[in-house]
Amino acid sequence: MNQLISAIFVASAASYLASCALFVARIRRSPTTHLRPQWPPRLLEIGAGLHLTYLVLYSVVDRLCPLFSLHSALGIVSLVGVVAYAILSRGRRLDALGGFVAALAALFLVTAHGIGARPTSTGDRWLVAVHITANLLGGGVLLVAGCASAFYLWSERRLRRRRSLARGPRLPPLESLDAVVHRLLWFGVPLLTIGIVTGRMVIEHVETVSAGERVRAVLSIASWLLLLAVLLLRQLRGWRGRRPAYAALGGAVGILLVIALYVARALLGDGG
Amino acid sequence: MIVVGLSHRSAPVAVRERLAVAPTDLPLRLAELKQRVDAGEMLILSTCNRVEVVAAPSAPGPCSDSELGNRIADALESAAPGVRPHLYLREERSAIEHLFRVACSLDAMVVGEPQILGQLKEAFAAARSAGTIGPWLNRAFEHAFRVAKRVRSETALGAGQVSIPTVAVDLAREIFSELDGHRVVLVGTGEIASLVATRLGRAGARLCVVGRTFERARAVAGAIGAEPRAWDDFPGLLASADIVVSSTSERGHVITPEHVTQIWRQRHGRSLFLVDLAVPRDVDPRLAEMDGVFLYNVDDLSQVADAALADRRHEAEKADAIVAEETESYMRRAHAERITPTLVALREHWRKVLEAELERSLRAEHVPLETGRKEAVQRATLAAVEKLLHAPTERLRAWAKEDRCGDWHTDLLVRAVEELFQLGEPEAAPEKNVKR
Numbered sequence: 258m259n260q261l262i263s264a265i266f267v268a269s270a271a272s273y274l275a276s277c278a279l280f281v282a283r284i285r286r287s288p289t290t291h292l293r294p295q296w297p298p299r300l301l302e303i304g305a306g307l308h309l310t311y312l313v314l315y316s317v318v319d320r321l322c323p324l325f326s327l328h329s330a331l332g333i334v335s336l337v338g339v340v341a342y343a344i345l346s347r348g349r350r351l352d353a354l355g356g357f358v359a360a361l362a363a364l365f366l367v368t369a370h371g372i373g374a375r376p377t378s379t380g381d382r383w384l385v386a387v388h389i390t391a392n393l394l395g396g397g398v399l400l401v402a403g404c405a406s407a408f409y410l411w412s413e414r415r416l417r418r419r420r421s422l423a424r425g426p427r428l429p430p431l432e433s434l435d436a437v438v439h440r441l442l443w444f445g446v447p448l449l450t451i452g453i454v455t456g457r458m459v460i461e462h463v464e465t466v467s468a469g470e471r472v473r474a475v476l477s478i479a480s481w482l483l484l485l486a487v488l489l490l491r492q493l494r495g496w497r498g499r500r501p502a503y504a505a506l507g508g509a510v511g512i513l514l515v516i517a518l519y520v521a522r523a524l525l526g527d528g529g
Numbered sequence: 530m531i532v533v534g535l536s537h538r539s540a541p542v543a544v545r546e547r548l549a550v551a552p553t554d555l556p557l558r559l560a561e562l563k564q565r566v567d568a569g570e571m572l573i574l575s576t577c578n579r580v581e582v583v584a585a586p587s588a589p590g591p592c593s594d595s596e597l598g599n600r601i602a603d604a605l606e607s608a609a610p611g612v613r614p615h616l617y618l619r620e621e622r623s624a625i626e627h628l629f630r631v632a633c634s635l636d637a638m639v640v641g642e643p644q645i646l647g648q649l650k651e652a653f654a655a656a657r658s659a660g661t662i663g664p665w666l667n668r669a670f671e672h673a674f675r676v677a678k679r680v681r682s683e684t685a686l687g688a689g690q691v692s693i694p695t696v697a698v699d700l701a702r703e704i705f706s707e708l709d710g711h712r713v714v715l716v717g718t719g720e721i722a723s724l725v726a727t728r729l730g731r732a733g734a735r736l737c738v739v740g741r742t743f744e745r746a747r748a749v750a751g752a753i754g755a756e757p758r759a760w761d762d763f764p765g766l767l768a769s770a771d772i773v774v775s776s777t778s779e780r781g782h783v784i785t786p787e788h789v790t791q792i793w794r795q796r797h798g799r800s801l802f803l804v805d806l807a808v809p810r811d812v813d814p815r816l817a818e819m820d821g822v823f824l825y826n827v828d829d830l831s832q833v834a835d836a837a838l839a840d841r842r843h844e845a846e847k848a849d850a851i852v853a854e855e856t857e858s859y860m861r862r863a864h865a866e867r868i869t870p871t872l873v874a875l876r877e878h879w880r881k882v883l884e885a886e887l888e889r890s891l892r893a894e895h896v897p898l899e900t901g902r903k904e905a906v907q908r909a910t911l912a913a914v915e916k917l918l919h920a921p922t923e924r925l926r927a928w929a930k931e932d933r934c935g936d937w938h939t940d941l942l943v944r945a946v947e948e949l950f951q952l953g954e955p956e957a958a959p960e961k962n963v964k965r
Contacts, residue, residue: 350706416703417817419829424689424840430706431800497798498820 258318265311266370272304273363280356284426298346301359305339308332308366325385327523328369330393334516335365337397341441345401349433353426357404372523384462388455395448396512399484402441403509406502409434413499435497438505442488449481449512473518480511530669531594532619532627533601534574534581537638540615542577547609550575552651556659563661566600570663572656572670574631576648578638583628585665594620625669625863626856632673633680633848634687641686641841646677668863676855683851686844689837693830694724696837697804698732701772704802704823709733711771716740716763716783718749719776721827722806726774727753734772739763741777768792774804775811783811789822804830864929864939871943872922874952876914883910 279297312332316322321329342358345351412428456474460466487504490496535545550558550573562582563571569587574580582601586593598618606613619627630636634645653670656662662670680686690696698708705711713734715726730736736755740746743759750757758766767773767788777783784803798821805812805826817824825833887910925946929939946952 416823419825419832430702431704433706495797500820
């Protein structure tokens with residue numbers, strides 16, 4: 258069984274990396290030979306399917322609920338990102354974003370494999386389950402929003418520099434990126450709100466809160482506030498362009514830091 | 530194969546237009562010219578940058594190409610007197626290389642422009658339906674299309690836009706993705722601005738024209754399929770516009786940051802692409818600093834076009850190398866194929882001679898052979914032919930492939946073999962039984 262799981266892990270990582278390489282080949286301005294546009298997203302989907310199988314088998318073998326293991330949590334975050342990309346990229350030219358999502362998914366898969374299965378929080382298991390689920394779904398979606406914002410800033414900067422469009426990678430159109438970020442915020446911010454609220458309730462039941470947990474909570478709340486502000490200002494005042502893109506990127510970086518802190522704690526041996 | 534014609538490199542438009550052939554007249558002109566010059570195969574390529582006749586003689590040979598070229602040049606001169614000094618003639622390898630360069634858009638006025646390949650395919654289809662395409666032109670054009678495809682996939686020759694209207698459309702796509710339903714406001718009635726607006730309209734954008742003189746705006750709007758609007762409507766149009774193309778002859782700025790700030794709330798943060806083609810400029814350059822506003826003036830657009838053109842020149846060197854390689858490969862194959870019928874005839878000739886000799890010997894000796902034994906002797910005869918001719922065949926093929934002196938060298942070789950073995954002559958009547 259373990260050999261099968263390892264084989265699926267390798268196949269999934271290989272699919273993600275191949276997908277990333279093909280996405281990069283597509284966005285490069287230099288010509289590519291006979292590369293069909295559907296190959297990179299198909300490989301990404303195959304990688305995600307294998308990843309899901311890997312998570313399920315891993316959880317069955319370890320007899321551990323995927324929600325209560327950082328190993329599976331990282332996998333779920335990246336799967337959510339892949340699914341969000343797959344839905345939003347239909348009819349849009351978002352190859353650059355696809356490459357980034359594939360690379361991120363591969364990174365999360367390999368990192369999770371390195372951590373291994375470690376059980377997480379105790380306390381009210383239902384509340385913790387809701388907290389973790391909301392954070393995983395929201396986190397995955399908002400990370401993709403952060404990627405899209407970064408590409409928005411890159412593309413915008415290039416347009417302002419008035420250089421030849423034939424040079425550099427083929428980036429997605431600004432309007433597509435803007436629409437993608439907006440939709441992802443609409444989906445991700447409410448989930449993150451649920452995560453923040455339930456997190457506050459979980460902490461009330463905990464006797465001692467470590468310094469690391471305080472930093473994570475502060476980072477989470479700061480990211481949430483930033484992303485909420487972007488969403489509300491966009492909705493109420495039509496706030497679009499460079500500054501909201503910077504804010505959304507900042508929020509996503511905050512979420513990534515929170516995940517990195519979890520991983521660091523797990524790797525340092527303080528549980529998952 | 531030969532190419533006779535003129536292009537933007539050899540003749541001004543005033544000369545080119547005299548030879549130009551409308552697509553509807555092409556079949557008739559092809560038939561007339563082919564009959565007049567007695568060509569085996571023929572195709573006419575007529576575009577705004579070139580008029581060329583590609584032909585192959587009915588009987589290939591060292592002199593037939595030049596003779597055919599001269600006959601075509603005479604015919605073109607008589608059709609449009611005075612064009613002869615502008616005509617060029619390419620033969621054999623040079624003609625193939627020229628055809629490949631044209632197909633790859635290396636000989637185009639704007640290197641890398643994609644239209645020429647489509648025009649070449651249309652000309653080929655027209656010639657094919659007129660029945661003027663034979664094996665030589667068929668093979669050359671099929672190979673040319675493959676070379677063009679290879680150049681497109683292995684170089685970035687067609688990447689980037691190199692004219693102001695196409696650069697503007699490309700930039701608009703970088704901002705808005707698809708232009709369907711996006712509103713373009715043309716301010717003023719300048720010629721290049723109209724071209725830009727027309728291209729945006731073709732890409733699916735909704736066009737409207739605003740001018741100080743409504744009559745003039747209406748005339749331009751009618752020409753480009755846009756909606757004419759009065760000058761007073763401009764502030765309202767600015768609020769709903771996605772792209773503004775401006776080319777008025779006003780001395781001051783027509784669009785200022787104050788104008789845009791006033792209507793910004795109504796736009797709900799939508800991006801605004803301003804294309805300023807006027808000199809002096811219509812759009813205040815301070816607008817380039819505004820978030821969500823993308824301002825390109827005529828110099829910016831030219832800069833982007835020039836950079837793309839420079840990139841294409843660099844890519845053209847790679848494409849030239851591909852064309853040279855493919856020309857070499859084509860010529861080798863063509864020479865090898867040219868000698869094939871002679872080699873087949875040679876083998877057939879030897880086989881018949883040996884079989885006849887065998888038959889004659891058996892009859893002379895009055896030795897009836899059993900069917901199985903006779904077949905074995907025939908197989909042995911064929912094997913002997915194969916063995917005897919193997920080395921000469923390989924040598925002839927190699928000479929033909931390495932022919933660097935042009936088609937005439939292969940032709941000479943073919944004629945020498947045919948002459949030596951009397952391949953073209955009728956078979957001698959079987960001799961009567963001869964007592965040995």
